[in-house]
Amino acid sequence: MVDPQFTKRPFFSAHKAEAVVLSTFPAKIKEYDMCPNGCMLFSGNETICQGGSARYKANSMIPSAVVSYLPLSEQLASPFHSKRIREMLRHRAQRDADPDSETDVFDGHVYSNTMQQERQFLTGRYDIALALFVDGFLPFRRSQHGSMTIVNVVILNFPSQERYKCENMLQLSVILGSLKSGALFKFSTPLLDELAVLEDAGMTVNFPNGRKIHAKAHLRLASGDLPAASSLATHEYHSSTYGYRICNIRSTPTIIHAGRGTGIRSVHDFEVGNMRPNVA
Template identity: 30%
Template sequence: MFSENDINNGGLPIYLEALVSNAQTELYPGCKKMSRLSFIIQLLHIKVYNKLSDKAMDMMLKLMKSSFPNGETLPCSYYEARKMLRDLGLGYECIPACKYDCVLFWKENSCLDSCPTCGTSRWKTDDGNSKKIPQKILRYFPLTPRLQRLFMSIKTREKMVWHKENRIDDDYMRHPADSAAWKDFDNEFPRFASDPRNVRLALAADGFNPFGNLSTTYSMWAVILTPLNLPPWDCMKEPFLMLSLLISGPNSPGKDIDVYLQPLIEELKGMCIDGAETFDVSTRKNFQMHASILWTINDFPAYGDLSGWSTKGYMACPLCNERTYSQRLRSKLCYMRHRRYLPKDHAWRRSKKFNGKREHSE
């Protein structure tokens, strides 16, 4: 990503110099409390938090520019403010999708006007006169630049290697690195484990109603990643929760979520096999950063969507599989015989009070 010639004397990639300059630019001559960048970020936060329209933001910026002292550095419009965030690497890619979740109009399908599977039109309106609007959109937030930025700050860089350099390795489980799964992964892929800067990720997915109205049946799905290299008191904090996919509604993608995971999976495969050249601020040199998903975090229905296992019906348990003990009641299935998990000499195994039978199975 960067060569040594791309690093200035301060150890910072040259392409970031403009952003640093932006962060040090005064909001107006003599303003010491807030920089241009910090003011714009807070203003955009207010817009999102209070659900202000784009037009309202344009009007507010116009009023501020006319009210602030001469020499102010405010953007002229909401579009210019958003463009600054894109330069920070906070942009995203809009990928049209089939209305019925069949395919993404991406890569080999990017030029198609109808779904190759079901034949449904890609567009809401296609009369040739109005602007074409996709039936459904996937918003994809690239992961690699955000992981690279974690190593461009000395504070976050130290946190990313905490699991190797500062973690106490004893018989207590305080961090995912203490788990058997983490250690098995290290044994299976020693080359990955040899560099503590390589990133282990957890993936979480769930649906939510963006309108906050329970009477409106609208489900938008988010896929979020978090680096597990971080200390346990940081890895679940908001600044390190990285939104990767935002799947528009109104319906849940269900088991077709794998269609929407394609861009993320392709990026992760590249990160795992080839890696990404990344600047390390502590050494002022580049290294090849690799990343891999170790765990998923989700509720049981979302587990079924991500894994492809049916979490309903007679064999709903993905661990017991065919050994799932289920019984059909009048209007639902009931999963029985949990006493088999008790020790063989437990008194409850011999009791007939539950269903009139003793429990002898293992």
């Protein structure tokens, strides 16, 4: 197959075209061994997962399943070489907040309180505020084993009309298969390790002319759809004996008859406590 507009050069094969695209992408893919049943990401010398599945295929060192990860730091560093992107990254530091209105995440009290803490965040003009979003989905109908979980990052520094455009979002990983309860954090180990470095030491971007830009990155939000949010909170399910990872209170089945409920609990109840509805 030949296109005359390209001086009769043949088109790349699908394999070669994919290789060329990957070679030009700013981040190099890293692969990690995972449990084929989605219960954990293997690290170290483990050969058996918690559910009893083998890390490698029989009589070989070939992983039973792998998950690909695009390093966050490499994806954050590459856009610095674009003048337009650098200007958008400075939007957070240069914007003027209106005390009488809230039009962006940086106008909220959570961000304001964070900036007033003893250990301040986002002090440099190129420091990056990140939001992590996780979403599970079924790419095929009537599929019981074809679920996927996509992990992506939004750069909050960008103007609100730019940050959610596809070309400005960072895709970190697509995890194949259904994740077991609490497994999301185990699969996030490479990301959490990177964030620890980016928040503490940061990264330095070197330019061909000798210029250097140092920046830190801080995760300010983690969210997703309801199943993903439950997984982020390591919530089991509503009838679990111990609902959350940090909860050591054993749940007790209770039947609330019509007309005998406690009503809607106020914010004041949760802040100072109210023993009537047992909000301590």
